[in-house]
Amino acid sequence: MSPTIRIMRLPHGADLPLPAYQTAGAAGADIRAAVEEPLVLAPLARALVPTGLVFDIPEGFEVQVRPRSGLAARHGVSLLNTPGTVDSDYRGEVKVILVNLSADPFTVSRGERIAQIVIAPVVRAVFEEAEAVSASERGAGGFGSTGR
Numbered sequence: 001m002s003p004t005i006r007i008m009r010l011p012h013g014a015d016l017p018l019p020a021y022q023t024a025g026a027a028g029a030d031i032r033a034a035v036e037e038p039l040v041l042a043p044l045a046r047a048l049v050p051t052g053l054v055f056d057i058p059e060g061f062e063v064q065v066r067p068r069s070g071l072a073a074r075h076g077v078s079l080l081n082t083p084g085t086v087d088s089d090y091r092g093e094v095k096v097i098l099v100n101l102s103a104d105p106f107t108v109s110r111g112e113r114i115a116q117i118v119i120a121p122v123v124r125a126v127f128e129e130a131e132a133v134s135a136s137e138r139g140a141g142g143f144g145s146t147g148r
């Protein structure tokens with residue numbers, strides 16, 4: 001099943017390609033920087049990078065915004081909030097929170113593929129207050145309780 005995501009391109013991204021899967025089996029579709037000018041990210045700097053895209057995500061799905069491993073491995077560039085969550089009712093421009101975790105400045109060029117989006121089904125819970133919770137083998141152990 002392939003849900004359709006309708007995409008509106010904003011004026012500053014009108015000439016950039018839509019998100020696209022690069023190979024037949026790709027889970028992620030790359031999205032591009034709709035910056036007007038090259039953007040220089042100093043070491044440890046972050047930026048909210050526009051994509052020029054507004055998504056119309058079908059109800060029951062989300063879009064996750066994830067880093068590209070090539071940018072991470074070669075340049076230390078990642079997303080600060082990975083995976084970013086785009087809610088199905090969000091009608092604003094999708095933006096990418098890029099962060100430069102390397103010791104060198106990184107330049108983002110217009111049209112560069114800066115991240116990838118993965119669409120995923122959403123399960124929503126019912127949150128219900130409880131006086132007590134069920135017993136389990138783990139109990140309250142966590143944060144390394146099983147050792148290394």
Ligand SMILES: O=c1ccn([C@H]2C[C@H](O)[C@@H](COP(=O)(O)OP(=O)(O)OP(=O)(O)O)O2)c(=O)[nH]1
Pocket residue numbers: 065081083084085086087088090093094095096097
């Ligand atoms: O990488 C991201 C993450 C989020 N968003 C947009 C879509 C999402 O639906 C909205 C809100 O994101 P989130 O809930 O993560 O942020 P928040 O800080 O909780 O903002 P809000 O109070 O608007 O929910 O921002 C993006 O464009 N890119």
Ligand SMILES: [Mg+2]
Pocket residue numbers: none
């Ligand atoms: Mg939120």
